[in-house]
Amino acid sequence: MATIENLSKCVIRGNVAKTKKMTQALIDEGAVPLDIINKGLIAGMNVVGVRFKNGEMFVPEVMVAAKAMSQGIEIVKPLIAETDMPSAGKVLLGTVKGDLHDIGKNLVGIMLESSGYTVIDIGIDKSPESFVNAIKEHQPHIMGMSALLTTTMLHMKDTIELMKEEGLGHVKAIVGGAPISQDFADEVGADGFAPDAASAVDLCNALLS
């Protein structure tokens, strides 16, 4: 049966076809488009975020759940005026210079988007100058850097310092990645550290509250 609750379950199970079918059925039955998104699709993804954080779900399952959610949102989107979908904030994400790892960063982006954030992903191997230029262009509330190598994590400090030199100290800087710790984040002058994608959402919420 097509209900908002069952739609959430389809997302949690990562059933893309059923999520699309149920989203369309709910629209046809007259459900409120924003409820379909917030109480159905995003609510399901929030459960996935918590389960991933607790080690009850793994990367491939999160990816497929995110695909189900975003395909459902694509069906509902045309029914919603842009202004009806408020953004929780804008986050610019990138992997630091010399580092090609992007699976974790992408997951952080997915979780943030699922939670209503506008995400600008500038990609991998980004120098401090690239981050700073992108911040000037996109004016995010938060800038997030990911690093997976002990050699590349040192570029986080350079980027934060360059941001300050360029008068961008008002933009919150957050960091994450397997070798990163809270101590390291403090050391490089970051405004926050998140150990996983769901915590990154909590961190952004806290920084912007």
Ligand code: B1M
């Ligand atoms: Co690489 N690699 N790798 N690798 N690789 C590691 C990181 C490594 C630990 C493997 C090992 O030796 N055991 C090791 C680093 C050692 C070190 O620095 N101490 C390593 C190495 C050495 C290398 C190369 C140098 C290997 C070589 O060529 N000799 C090379 C470097 C290339 C480069 O970057 N210049 C290399 C290459 C690669 C691949 C290209 C083959 C591939 C990356 C593919 C891709 O990303 N598209 C790869 C992979 C897959 C890994 C491992 C196996 C898995 C990384 C991953 O995706 N994890 C990794 C070993 C491991 O971690 N077990 C390894 C899953 C992902 C969901 O977790 O990225 O930690 P993670 O993200 C988490 C959190 O950290 C956090 O949230 C995410 C979700 O929970 N998080 C954030 C991440 N970013 C965040 C940002 C935030 C907040 C939270 O705010 C902004």
